[in-house]
Amino acid sequence: MSTLAAPRSVPRLTAPRGFDLRRTLDSGQAFRxxxxxxxxxxxxxxxxxxxxxxxxxVMVLEPPDAAAAARLAAYLWPDDLxxxxxxxxxxxxxxxxxxxxxxxxxxxxxxxxxxxxxVLSSFNxxxxxxxxxxxxxxxxxxxxxxxGRAFPTPERLAAATPRGLARCSLGYRAPYLRALxxxxxxxxxxxxxxxxxxxxxxxxxxxxxxxxxxxxADCVLLFGLGHRGAFPVDVWVRRAVxxxxxxxxxxxxxxxxxxxxxxxxxxxxxxxxxxxxYERRAGGIA
DNA sequence: ATTCAGGTGCGAG
DNA sequence: CTCGCACCTGAA
Numbered sequence: 537m538s539t540l541a542a543p544r545s546v547p548r549l550t551a552p553r554g555f556d557l558r559r560t561l562d563s564g565q566a567f568r569x570x571x572x573x574x575x576x577x578x579x580x581x582x583x584x585x586x587x588x589x590x591x592x593x594v595m596v597l598e599p600p601d602a603a604a605a606a607r608l609a610a611y612l613w614p615d616d617l618x619x620x621x622x623x624x625x626x627x628x629x630x631x632x633x634x635x636x637x638x639x640x641x642x643x644x645x646x647x648x649x650x651x652x653x654x655v656l657s658s659f660n661x662x663x664x665x666x667x668x669x670x671x672x673x674x675x676x677x678x679x680x681x682x683x684g685r686a687f688p689t690p691e692r693l694a695a696a697t698p699r700g701l702a703r704c705s706l707g708y709r710a711p712y713l714r715a716l717x718x719x720x721x722x723x724x725x726x727x728x729x730x731x732x733x734x735x736x737x738x739x740x741x742x743x744x745x746x747x748x749x750x751x752x753a754d755c756v757l758l759f760g761l762g763h764r765g766a767f768p769v770d771v772w773v774r775r776a777v778x779x780x781x782x783x784x785x786x787x788x789x790x791x792x793x794x795x796x797x798x799x800x801x802x803x804x805x806x807x808x809x810x811x812x813x814y815e816r817r818a819g820g821i822a
Numbered sequence: 823a824t825t826c827a828g829g830t831g832c833g834a835g
Numbered sequence: 836c837t838c839g840c841a842c843c844t845g846a847a
Contacts, residue, residue, distance in 0.1 A: 658829040664845060707843030712830090749830045771828065788837095789829095 547596040547605035552613050554621070556639025557589040560612065563640050563813050564662045565759045567653050567669040568687070577684075579673075580611050581646060584684030599682055614644040615764065620806050627800075629780050630810060636817070637810040643759060647727045648720065649687040650760025655716060655747040656709050657755070664705065671704030690727075693717035712747030719745065735763045750789060758805040767796040767804040776815040 551557070561569040561576055569578035575597065576587045585608055586598040594612070596605045621638055624630045656668050669687075676692045677685035693701075694717040701710040719725040725745070730738045738761055742753040750769070757766035769777075769789040777792050778784055800807045 659842075660828055661845085662828095664828090664843095667845080705844065708841095709830095709843080747830070751829060 545600045547600070547602055548590070549594045549596060549605055549609050549612075551589075551592055551594055552617050552641075553592070554617050554639050555592075555613055555641060557587065557594060557612075559637065559639050559813070560641045560643065563809060564816070565755075565809070566643055566645060567662070567666045568673070579680070579684045579686065580608060582678075582680055582686050583607070584680055584682055611644055613641045614762070615641060615806075617641060620803055624800070624803055624807055624810065627807070630807060633810050633814045637813045640809055640813060642764065642805055642809060644762060645760050646687070647731060647756070647760040648690060651727060651742075651745075651748075651756050652687070652690075652693070652713060652716065654752045654755040654759075655712050655745075656706060658709065658747060658749065658752055660707075660709075668704050668706055675700060675704060690717040690720035694721040709747060715746040716748075731761045735765060738763065739766075750793070754793070758808075764805040765797060765800075765802040767793050767800075767808050769793050769796075769808075770812070772815040773808055773812050776811040780811075 557576065558571070561571075561578070566578070569576050571577075574588050576585075578585055578587075583599060583604050585596060585604070587608075588595045588597060594608075596608060617639065621634055625634055652672075653665065653669055657665050660668075672688050672693070673685045676688035676696060678689075678692075679685055693713060696714060696717075698710060698714075701714065704710075706713060716725075720727055725741075730741060733741065735757060739753050739757060742748050742756055743750070748756075752768075754766040754768035757763040758768060767773075769792045774787070774789060774792060777796070778787055781795075796804045796807065
């Protein structure tokens with residue numbers, strides 16, 4: 537099958553039908569993946585991976601380890617894309633969108649990393665978020681045996697100095713991040729246990745955190761806590777919904793979110809991802 | 823040099 | 836509650 541000559545030891549993961557690695561990793565939900573040619577490099581939990589897509593499969597160039605590859609699969613494609621895209625395609629607008637966006641999976645990311653990263657996302661661009669996250673990992677992340685660095689623990693960030701955080705270009709978000717890290721480090725917030733709460737309860741808990749508003753809370757629910765019905769409304773999604781579904785009528789984010797949840801239910805998060813990706817590319821993001 | 827992109831928090835009404 | 840504004844920094 538494979539036309540690539542690869543060492544026999546390189547694990548080859550069969551992707552779900554239609555899965556698109558590049559679209560998935562570049563869709564603004566994760567901030568640590570970089571591409572060099574056709575090779576994606578990124579850190580998941582405490583393992584650095586190097587991946588290439590190959591004819592319906594993902595070749596794991598690094599590490600050469602079947603157990604790690606299995607963990608990667610749980611991160612990359614937690615959902616049945618065929619089923620989801622089939623259902624969303626019954627929406628005429630999404631049917632027009634999907635040819636340009638299909639194959640995007642919503643990742644299952646670490647809750648703490650997701651929360652911390654998306655606090656940085658407020659009033660910020662994807663490019664700059666990546667820059668800040670890279671800086672945080674370089675400065676505060678533990679060096680991993682095989683190379684790369686882990687995302688910083690709450691303890692490390694709680695102990696960070698304002699000066700050190702400023703080096704990571706966090707701007708006014710630095711105190712939010714540190715306050716957040718302290719809540720977790722002190723045990724006032726159990727990030728992992730958030731995942732066990734129902735959607736609405738987890739959301740209410742997130743909204744009490746510093747630097748977490750409705751949009752960031754919905755991103756954490758969707759990308760870190762597995763709540764696929766969450767519908768984060770950023771400027772792109774807002775534009776897309778207003779223009780494509782409401783004839784350009786200005787709407788409040790909350791109104792959009794409630795409408796989306798009623799319309800798409802547990803698939804709202806995926807609907808958002810496709811609308812976001814399409815709008816962003818049409819809107820001139822390289 | 824100037825302008826722009828981006829959610830949240832806060833005070834005022 | 837809703838509104839209007841300040842906030843920080845890389846890129847154009």
